Amino acid sequence: MVVDVDICGLKVGDEHPVRLMGIINLSKESFYKGSVVSNDSLLDVAQKMIDDGATILDIGARSTWPMANPIISEEEELNRMIPALELLNENVDALISVDTVYASVAKESxxxxxDIVxxxxxxxxxxxxxxxxAEYDCPAxxxxxxxxxxxxxxxxxxxxSLANIISKADSKGIDTSKLILDPAVGKWIPEKDPIFDFETIDQFESLRVFGRPLLAAVSRKSCIDAVLHKPAxxxxYGSLAATAIVIHKGAHIVRTHDVAETKDVVEVAAAMRRRQPVVKEGDFEVSISDITHPDDAEYLMRSMKVTGSGAKVMKNKTVSKVVRVNNITTTEALIIKQEIxxxxxxxxLERDAVSHETDKTDVLIIGTILQFEKLVHKLSFQARNLPLIAEMIAEVLENDMDVEHGYLREL
Structure with missing residues (x-):
């Protein structure tokens, strides 16, 4: 499914430039002090961001950093936010997003x-x-x-979580096509280790199954510190590296403290991102869904109103794997081929193995997750080394899905 939406007159999606959202913090409690802007410099900072390529400005009057101190009241947040909005609306040409968790602040803003919450x-x-x-019918x-x-x-x-949010929003009468999804990169809770952010950044394309604009907020986040051991x-440069990855993986909007430096990275990474194939004719549309994980297929099917039980049954049929097994006997290879x-x-497998002209061979096994599950079960009851090979195939497929195996290493 190709993403193509209109956000307050700004085209966002697969066929449009990646949009830059410049961060303007009015809150001195923010984790990155370099992003804090005073009232005196607000217009200059905002205009420079726009000149550097930002089409959206994200204004935060209260730090959302979990360790922010002190925590200010809604009244104080409004006292910071409203004068800034009035000044910006009169003087700059960009969409204005307000970074807040409070309905009262959002409504007044x-x-x-x-334009955006x-x-x-x-x-x-x-x-x-x-x-x-819902009342203001605004993007969020x-x-x-x-x-x-x-x-x-x-x-x-x-x-x-994102599936739940979309469902709740829909039940409240919100036009969910106007939702912009953020997968929450960052150490928002103490239990969250950096490897989970690595996974999110690496698998950012999984979010495409929701068919909505994707926002990447990786700028100066703690997971970068986990690699570089540097303060915000x-x-x-670590932020720019992460940004290039999420752009390549499908991000449509990048939220950044550093608009000028990010712009070139975004343009190059976006140019190297492969376009999603889609064919439209009248009321018909045919597209390819890049599914890399069975759970992604389940979310896609549920978004199409497939029953929950049906989606669970079919999800393991949607992802194919190619598994190579080296140095096994020709007989074992032929049994594996027969069973798959x-x-x-x-x-x-090599030609000589088919005609039994070699004793050892490698075999390349091709199948869906479900087919591999059935193959492993069958091989576990076979003779020779096939039970061991079955166990190894199961382990490598499990490791392929395991976060710690994929991302946990000494940094």
Missing amino acids: LKHGA NDVSGFTTNPEMMDVV VVMASEEVPGDPIGMDEIMQ KERL LARGGDAA
Whole structure:
């Protein structure tokens, strides 16, 4: 499914340039002090961001950093936000996003010219936020959250959280095509280790199954510190590396403290991102869904109103794997080929093995997750080394899905 939406007159999606969202913090409590802007410099900073390529400005009057201190009141947040909005609306040409979790702040901000609500709690801190978004029919950035901002750990929980947010928003009458999804990169809760952010960045394309604009907020985040061991003010180059990855993986909007430096990275990474194939004719549309994980297929099917039980049954049929087994006997290879063929897959081995002219061979096994599960079960009851080979195939497939195996290493 190709993403193509209109955000307050700004085209966002697969066929449009990646949009830059410049971060303007009015909150001195923010984790990155270099992003804090005074009232005196607000216009100059905003205009420079626009000149450097930002089409959206994200204004935060209260730090959403979990360790921010002190925590200010909604009244203080409004006292900071409204004068800034009035000044910006009169003087700059860009969409204005307000970074807040409070419905009262969002409502007053929208009254004073804000275009977008950016709620890092995904409508959980203040459920009334959904009423405000529905009333004003405005675009909203929603971050994966369940009980507190950013609490899902791992891609599975992030996907489930975003699916829940979309469903709740729909039930409240929100036009969910105007939701912009943020997978919550960052150490939002103490239990979240950097490897889960690595997984999110590496598997960012999984979010495409929701068919909505994707926002990447990786700028100067703690996962970069985990690799470079540098404070926020020294994480620019690490941020740019992470940004290039998420752009290549499908991000449509990049939220950044450093617009000028990010612009070139975004343009180059976007130019190297492969276009999604789609053919349209009249009312018909045919496209290819790049599914790399069975759970992604389940979310896609559920979004199409497939029954939950049906989606669970079919998801393991949607992802194919190619597994290479080295240095096994020709007889074992031929048995594997026979068994995977019986389950709808296939296997490739050298020509001499087929005619029994060699004792040892490698075999390339091709099949869906479901076909491999059935193959492993069958081989576990066979003779020779086939039970061991079955165990090894099962282990390598399990490791392929395991976060710790994929990303945990000494940094």
